[in-house]
Amino acid sequence: MEAGLLSAVLGIILLQVEMTAQDLDLQKIAGFWREVGVASSQNLALQTPKRLEALFLTLSGEELTVKAAYNSSGSCETEQIVSSEVNVSGRFVFPGHREIQVIDTDYEQFAILRVSLHWRDKEFHVLKYFTRSLEGEYEPGFWKFRELTADTGLYLVARHGRCAKLLKEELI
16 A cells, blocks of 8 residues: 555656646636546545535736636535736645645646645645536546546545536626
8 A cells, every 4th residue: 555655646746747847838727627526535625515516717917816616505606716826837826725736737628636725724635637528527637637546545526517517608
């Protein structure tokens, strides 16, 4: 098990190095992203009453705005947050001790993000897999996500949601 954990950690580090070695194209990362998969070793990160369905990223000058669509007990809710720090290495810092790191993306079909949150004196880290499409999961990207998270243990695969569709159609 230790060898598997080490390979998973090294795989994440290698992907981070690969992503930061070439600058992230901030214009290409903007737009609609539907959450397809979530992996975390922390159960609390997967048991939230509000389920993220999708993000819409907008870049304006030096600010990245994230509009998130959640399903909260069958109702759609949105949250809009503006980054306090953006850099081309793929790291975005937001108020409330939140951070997003782009681990891997092809810009057109998939993105793998590492979301970090400091809450109640604890650090929570979640790997998330997103696609541009409302349907399917784009197999090559999803297999990269599964390889990265093979030793994580806890997974959630998102359902097709009406909140994601409403966000993509800019109705919420």
